[in-house]
Amino acid sequence: MSHPHHAGLPAQAAAGAESGRGAGGLLRILGYPLALDRQYQPDTHMWVLPAGPGLVRIGMDALGIETSGTLAQLSFRAAGTGLAAGRPFGELEAAKFVGPLVSPVTGTLVTVNEAVAADPGLAEQDPFGAGWLIEAAVAGAAHDLPGLLADPDEITAWFAGKVEEYRLSGVIAQ
Amino acid sequence: MAIRQLPVLPARASEPQISPDYVRISMASAIALRMRSGRFSRDFDFGGINLLLNYDEGCLSDCGYCGLARTRPGAYEDKSFIRVEWPLVRTDDLVDRMARHEATLTRLCISMVTHGHAYRDTCDITRRIAERVSTPLSILVAPPTLNRERLETFKALGVDMIGIGLDAVTEDLFRHIRTDVPAGGLKWEKYWEVVTDAREIFGPWKVNVHTLVGLGETDRDLIEIFLALRDRQIFSYLFCFNPEPDSRMADLAKSPLTRWRRVQLAKHLIESEGYDLSQFDFGPDGALARLRADQASVQAVVDQGVAFVTNGCPGEKGEPGCTRPYGSYRPSEPFRDYPFMPGPGDLAEIRQQIRLDEVLG
Numbered sequence: 001m002s003h004p005h006h007a008g009l010p011a012q013a014a015a016g017a018e019s020g021r022g023a024g025g026l027l028r029i030l031g032y033p034l035a036l037d038r039q040y041q042p043d044t045h046m047w048v049l050p051a052g053p054g055l056v057r058i059g060m061d062a063l064g065i066e067t068s069g070t071l072a073q074l075s076f077r078a079a080g081t082g083l084a085a086g087r088p089f090g091e092l093e094a095a096k097f098v099g100p101l102v103s104p105v106t107g108t109l110v111t112v113n114e115a116v117a118a119d120p121g122l123a124e125q126d127p128f129g130a131g132w133l134i135e136a137a138v139a140g141a142a143h144d145l146p147g148l149l150a151d152p153d154e155i156t157a158w159f160a161g162k163v164e165e166y167r168l169s170g171v172i173a174q
Numbered sequence: 175m176a177i178r179q180l181p182v183l184p185a186r187a188s189e190p191q192i193s194p195d196y197v198r199i200s201m202a203s204a205i206a207l208r209m210r211s212g213r214f215s216r217d218f219d220f221g222g223i224n225l226l227l228n229y230d231e232g233c234l235s236d237c238g239y240c241g242l243a244r245t246r247p248g249a250y251e252d253k254s255f256i257r258v259e260w261p262l263v264r265t266d267d268l269v270d271r272m273a274r275h276e277a278t279l280t281r282l283c284i285s286m287v288t289h290g291h292a293y294r295d296t297c298d299i300t301r302r303i304a305e306r307v308s309t310p311l312s313i314l315v316a317p318p319t320l321n322r323e324r325l326e327t328f329k330a331l332g333v334d335m336i337g338i339g340l341d342a343v344t345e346d347l348f349r350h351i352r353t354d355v356p357a358g359g360l361k362w363e364k365y366w367e368v369v370t371d372a373r374e375i376f377g378p379w380k381v382n383v384h385t386l387v388g389l390g391e392t393d394r395d396l397i398e399i400f401l402a403l404r405d406r407q408i409f410s411y412l413f414c415f416n417p418e419p420d421s422r423m424a425d426l427a428k429s430p431l432t433r434w435r436r437v438q439l440a441k442h443l444i445e446s447e448g449y450d451l452s453q454f455d456f457g458p459d460g461a462l463a464r465l466r467a468d469q470a471s472v473q474a475v476v477d478q479g480v481a482f483v484t485n486g487c488p489g490e491k492g493e494p495g496c497t498r499p500y501g502s503y504r505p506s507e508p509f510r511d512y513p514f515m516p517g518p519g520d521l522a523e524i525r526q527q528i529r530l531d532e533v534l535g
Contacts, residue, residue, distance in 0.1 A: 066211045067212070067213060068213070069205065070212065070258075072258075072504070091506070094505070095212060095500075096212055096213070096505060097214060097215050098504075098505035099215065171211060171212065171213045172211040173209055
């Protein structure tokens, strides 16, 4: 393999020579953009960004989108639905894959991004921006939610390890 | 929520990206060869690589059910084939990838389209592949472009199996959907002439005829063609009609799952268990009404699951080689054919879908 294993390394080391700051303040890790201003659920690639008092915005990171394949459809539960961390709030369908969109938080679904529902390509083009999926009301501090990675070094090391894992398992093009 | 019509090609390049130097490949093939990112909903081995010739003019046929039909609205590069994008790739890059991943490949298949250069270019691409890769190779032929001599050339180039996309299983249906259409003209007789020549040249069980379920045929029509082909040692490969948006048959519904499962079972009983016509009873509408068979033995066949696996050319060791995952249904829909041996959960669903008690006893 041409890419060394990065899991467990601090952000700067994991990012290494193949990474750097891209447009919009995104870091590039082994070719994939990553935003460090938010929290991540490491099993599902969902990110969580505080969006106001008791409110978070939720999306899927670029690697989660990429490894699903070309998106065909995103569907969501209705606004007002209760959310439980680890339980689906919708479904993602790609060319050869279908799977649940799993909530990283417990709370209530407040808003669905109708633009991404109408054009799932938005999630591919701008996963950390216009391609967000839903907004949810949560109890407690939105910047320190249970079960999520919040430390930039931890996030970077986790993400780099995932890129490597996906390359080895053949789900990302190379 | 919206279902996207996936684009087939990126923006048109300044130079023509046409066969033989370019081909399209199925999305499943692109994922298997790591030319595209993505994965399958279920975890299974996949090594059946499908190529499709590509021309600016597209396919010159005009079949009512096909996404590539000549008079289907829209530019050719925006058309889809069996619903999803078929990425366009350089043929030499593809062959490199095949060589790199050869150990995981089970079957290769070149799909021709009806075009004046299709025969020439299929030979060219076959040579490029055969020089580098020894995985068994099939060609899904375009009969209007062929004759006996050309089939013999395919054989000499190393092609292992020939497929003929008859699709419509009766002459009337074929004429209605593929001949007497705006830019049609395909000939039923020509298709059968190629079936006969291919059978003689390639030998027993080296030819397959594609039969599409859901175009308006009856179960009796299908069972009769399965029997006729079996008696000539020719495989029938089942395909499930899947309406392509904007095609002339876009509004026709797919076959109900119960019918589809029973047709899968009937074909398996004919090809693998030696059933004959007297063991099938039909209603006045030609629908399968009763199987004259021992309930336990039929149940055992269902329980094996093989009947519901995708029909396709085999791998080198006889294993399913071309399994086309999600080829005629969306990943969010129930499986039509399984690109792997159905597991216990799948078999439980199949038993519910097939409602065997209604046609046995």
